Amino acid sequence: MADRPHFRFWPKGVARDLVVPHATLPEFLDTSARRYPGKPAFVFEGGIVTYAQLKQRVDALAAYLQQRLGIGPGDRVLLMSQNCPQYVAACYAVLRVGGVxxxxxxxxxxxxxxxxxxxxxxTAAFVAHELLGAIPFGDEPGKIAAAVVFDYAGTLPQLADDRLHPMEAAIAKRLQFDPEKTSPDDIAVLPYTSGTTGHPKGCIHTHATVVASLAASAVWKGLHAESVMLCVAPLFHMLGMQNGMNLPIMLGATAVMMPRWNAQLAAQLIEQHRVTAWTAPPAMIIDLFTNPEAQARDLSSLALLSGGAAAMPEAVATMLTERYGIIYNEGYGLTETASFLQANPLGRGKRQCLGIPSQGVDMRVIDPQTLAELPQGETGELVAHGKQITLGYWNNPAATREAFLEIDGKRFFRTGDLGYMDEEGYFFIRDRLKRMINASGYKVWPNEVENAMYDHPAVHEACVIGVPDGKRGETVKALVVCKPGMRSEYTEQQVIDWCRERMAVYKAPRIVEFVEKLPKSGTGKILWRELQEQHRASSMKEAA
Structure with missing residues (x-):
């Protein structure tokens, strides 16, 4: 890796390799509770949970899991709720007993x-009370035998079912925890991928892989114990779990938590608690800074905005810099990489760019068919080697074999993303391997078209999809959410004409449809695949 061009632009003060702390996630909680017992760990809906309180709750819950539910090393436990402090306590209690x-x-x-x-x-679960109907209870294999139940206010109605255990009552018992021997190499979390093909797959992450991502992210971004982080990305997703929960606990920092996304409330909380760092997908950033509440609030405490999942549109990035003096630090990571894998150097970022490989990460570009490594500038599949990468897929050796390959004696993960590396070693994404549109033999990358469309004065959000076309095979269609008050100012045809003036004719949408909103995942990603399947089915029905 010594000859990699990105080392010429390596951020000062950041080591090129990564020494991963030899510790489990609960050990970081113990350290933060010892160092900062009275400090707010989480701020939630006007209340505060200090580090000492969080540790006490985790230890009491862990003892209850051990002694009442028989949960021990290696046992898997479902965790299902909106963001809340109870989620944090539940997660760390499972980890404390060596569970997954x-x-x-x-x-x-x-x-x-x-x-x-x-x-x-x-066989067990932690679940918010309003979600109990989604839990498949039963004594047979594949069913949940017992659940610890909570609500967000810390009070619950009477639970008549003996399979249900109220969280606050469990904590109140103050049972004595019998420490388990947990190693950094033990499995910690089993997050499931969104399942681009077939069923979702469980990514095997140990304490070590999760901590590797956290350690690299903290140093790269200059985060520390005095950082105040906004925690709004869902904790069930690795972006939220890592940046909104594990990272602040690791550092002894404070997280201001929101149960779900609300742009107006986010602006108020940033001002009130002087939030300094926020990691979020571009959709949330756009939603906040286009909200009138953001204009009325003092957001000057924000020192770092970072994220990934999609490229930040050029027009929005320019607005953030010119109006707020903030450079959105784009990075790249996946569920399989425990979130953080690579990012732009804070002092030398490029727009709409994945950045450079972070500490100890080796990123290459290969031909997806031949698996041969490609030279600079050529588009191929991104593959990565690093300490934060999943060990493989749970109970799915075939998928694990397909997802990994060996290059120069090292194990690389196939990301399924298409991109290229420029002459300075920075990586740029084209699109998902399965998202490319083939219009009359021309390759169209939806991300590229979407980013260009954000320059249009009426476009608030855009999603570009491929739909069947009798002559061209596929054609480009854009679903557009207009800015408030702008829908009546433009027609769909005017947007099409605008696009054709600014991009190659084969890339420009041939169909534009104005919609009220675009469906999004819990992390704010636009669900392009869902839209594409829906509109393809509709187009085929019309053609028939």
């Missing part, structure tokens, strides 16, 4: 939760 956390999207239905329970082998 299986985070579940609170929007999942019972059939989906049933799949996670059966595939992971979980």
């Amino acid at each position: 956390v299986v985070p579940v999207n609170p929007m999942c239905k019972q059939a989906e939760v049933g799949y996670y329970a059966a595939d992971s082998g979980a």
